[in-house]
């Protein structure tokens with residue numbers, strides 16, 4: 001590792017490892033891909049391998065790349081809480097017969113999308129200098145709401161040192177405080193170690209603000225304000241912006257489907273925000289960073305909202321490897337869409353922004369549930385001391401990637417349908433796999449079946 005006295009702060013990416021029950025259940029109303037692919041057979045092994053390939057590649061170019069474990073699924077404590085009893089096998093069978101939707105919700109591998117695991121503020125933005133985490137309550141969907149308790153335990157196991165890390169409880173799980181985590185949160189700065197501007201996007205705000213008509217707005221203004229207060233952010237460097245309701249109605253269920261920020265760059269679709277011009281003015285007026293802010297606005301006539309939702313162009317990762325250059329990490333679907341790919345090439349060639357390269361990844365298994373490159377990762381800015389305090393076994397390098405690939409090959413199926421979710425054998429396989437994983441990642445006991 002570089003000399004601690006001079007090493008700059010980094011933006012680490014913690015990707016969610018896809019779990020053994022990855023499947024397509026059509027659980028997310030307002031998420032176009034989830035609805036479209038409902039009841040298709042899935043391939044959990046391939047899904048986990050695709051995610052690991054991205055982690056491996058980013059680690060290989062010098063990114064600080066971490067991993068967060070999948071959750072225990074099917075989640076028997078949820079099914080028991082909902083009135084199913086007897087042996088595990090009896091619970092699964094009864095749930096399948098009497099409430100298949102509940103079995104599907106209790107079986108989703110949705111914790112893979114760690115952009116929704118929590119909102120994270122870097123220490124330099126927070127009053128007490130620690131990195132602050134608030135796990136998302138994800139209360140809009142049952143299959144996601146059951147993630148919060150395990151996520152809270154996992155984050156404490158990975159970021160354990162309370163001299164460096166501060167963990168808040170998820171917000172009360174009620175519609176008025178709906179919170180979907182970092183997918184609606186962007187931070188802009190000069191260098192990662194400088195104090196930055198924190199932008200929180202929300203879809204449901206004050207009663208007099210416009211709201212979507214067709215699809216739900218999952219993120220609330222009350223939640224974003226509460227998180228900013230809990231994290232001890234400076235009001236002068238924090239803003240809360242309304243998503244344009246019409247884009248939510250076209251499938252933009254999280255803001256990271258239509259905008260992405262990194263360091264000094266904000267890349268967004270012209271319709272992403274209710275008032276993009278006001279947001280740009282606010283950023284310019286409050287900016288203190290060592291670089292000037294750069295706005296890359298994609299016009300509707302170049303990429304329609306429908307094309308943005310179909311290709312996940314804005315769900316790309318914008319990253320800076322250690323040499324300080326900037327590159328886009330896009331899903332294969334962006335490569336395959338002519339207008340989107342032309343736009344990406346235009347951005348990469350345009351000298352007015354620092355984005356200089358693009359890498360394409362096949363993440364199709366996740367994309368079919370509406371999760372692209374950016375959904376799969378939680379960003380955590382860390383200075384040298386904070387980085388050294390992270391659970392060391394959760395960092396990815398070539399060896400750990402190889403160990404996890406082997407683990408996937410040992411434990412995962414390559415085909416799963418709704419019928420399989422009640423198979424007691426799948427539950428056993430999943431628990432055996434996760435028990436081995438907690439040892440591999442040095443996490444201690446984080447799952448209900450281990451407690």
Ligand SMILES: NCCC[C@H](NC(=O)CCC(=O)O)C(=O)O
Pocket residue numbers: 023024025026027028031034035108110113115116144183253254369370371372375
């Ligand atoms: N950030 C991407 C999140 C995608 C996630 N999809 C899902 O949960 C689909 C699951 C299913 O339909 O089987 C969601 O909508 O919250």
